[in-house]
Amino acid sequence: MENFVLTLGLMVLGKALSKVEAFPKDSAKSFNLYVVYVALPGLILLQVPKLRFSADLLLPILMPWGMLILSALLVLLLGRIFYWPKETTGALLLVVPLGNTSFLGIPMVESFFGAENIPYAVLYDQLGTFLALTTYGTIILAFYAGGRKVTGFFLLKRICTFPPFIALTLALLCICFPYPPLIESLLKPVAASLVPVVMVAVGFQLRVRLPRETIGALGWGLVLKLVAAPLFALGVCSFWEADSIAARVAVFEAGMPPMITAGALAIVAGLAPELTAAMVGVGIVLSFLTLPILYQML
Numbered sequence: 001m002e003n004f005v006l007t008l009g010l011m012v013l014g015k016a017l018s019k020v021e022a023f024p025k026d027s028a029k030s031f032n033l034y035v036v037y038v039a040l041p042g043l044i045l046l047q048v049p050k051l052r053f054s055a056d057l058l059l060p061i062l063m064p065w066g067m068l069i070l071s072a073l074l075v076l077l078l079g080r081i082f083y084w085p086k087e088t089t090g091a092l093l094l095v096v097p098l099g100n101t102s103f104l105g106i107p108m109v110e111s112f113f114g115a116e117n118i119p120y121a122v123l124y125d126q127l128g129t130f131l132a133l134t135t136y137g138t139i140i141l142a143f144y145a146g147g148r149k150v151t152g153f154f155l156l157k158r159i160c161t162f163p164p165f166i167a168l169t170l171a172l173l174c175i176c177f178p179y180p181p182l183i184e185s186l187l188k189p190v191a192a193s194l195v196p197v198v199m200v201a202v203g204f205q206l207r208v209r210l211p212r213e214t215i216g217a218l219g220w221g222l223v224l225k226l227v228a229a230p231l232f233a234l235g236v237c238s239f240w241e242a243d244s245i246a247a248r249v250a251v252f253e254a255g256m257p258p259m260i261t262a263g264a265l266a267i268v269a270g271l272a273p274e275l276t277a278a279m280v281g282v283g284i285v286l287s288f289l290t291l292p293i294l295y296q297m298l
Contacts, residue, residue: 014203
């Protein structure tokens with residue numbers, strides 16, 4: 001609980017800093033770039049080599065794809081029932097299936113499950129959510145926003161040049177080769193910087209808006225993301241009697257709020273910007289209530 005309070009406090013600090021004139025309005029961009037290019041790769045390089053392969057590792061890898069399929073089908077069904085505009089459906093197809101399993105998920109997993117279980121969250125994020133963003137997300141943008149033509153080479157290039165994915169590849173290769181003490185001592189402070197920087201960044205860019213015309217779609221989107229998805233994941237694990245720490249982390253990651261990056265892409269593409277911003281902002285705020293409840297259910 002102490003780590004959770006600290007994480008929440010850092011987000012509040014980030015929000016407070018956003019009101020300080022000395023900080024440029026786009027400061028969150030610099031924070032996010034540091035996380036993507038330095039802190040998250042450092043954490044992956046430090047923690048992933050500690051993994052020991054077993055059947056339990058399949059669940060954090062497969063769970064996000066199951067959540068994506070379920071969430072996308074439900075969004076499409078609700079879109080037909082409520083006659084949502086194409087832009088609304090496209091926005092929800094991005095921010096409902098794709099959770100904030102990295103920027104928010106990894107700090108939350110560390111707070112609730114301990115740093116030793118971060119590798120399971122990394123697998124969920126990098127081999128699940130991140131790959132889904134670069135493949136599924138690109139296709140959704142191309143179809144609903146008239147973006148660039150999607151080719152296999154374009155997708156492969158995006159995946160192979162993403163710093164955390166490069167770090168994951170190197171870390172998996174290093175499982176059988178322990179780091180020299182100097183390398184590990186360099187990685188530890190870099191990895192430790194992830195949580196404070198990312199939570200300050202989340203608070204800095206947090207925007208909570210509730211346009212009246214988006215309330216219906218917003219409500220359904222948040223219910224699917226914060227309630228239906230984790231409950232379904234929990235039901236699957238219960239059915240298969242999967243009660244390992246890897247399974248619990250996977251269910252916990254399934255309950256993360258909408259991904260900030262997916263929301264940013266939807267906004268840039270013109271897919272219901274006010275709805276998208278509200279999904280991300282309100283989703284993060286509500287997750288500080290839903291995640292502790294979900295943890296108690298595990």
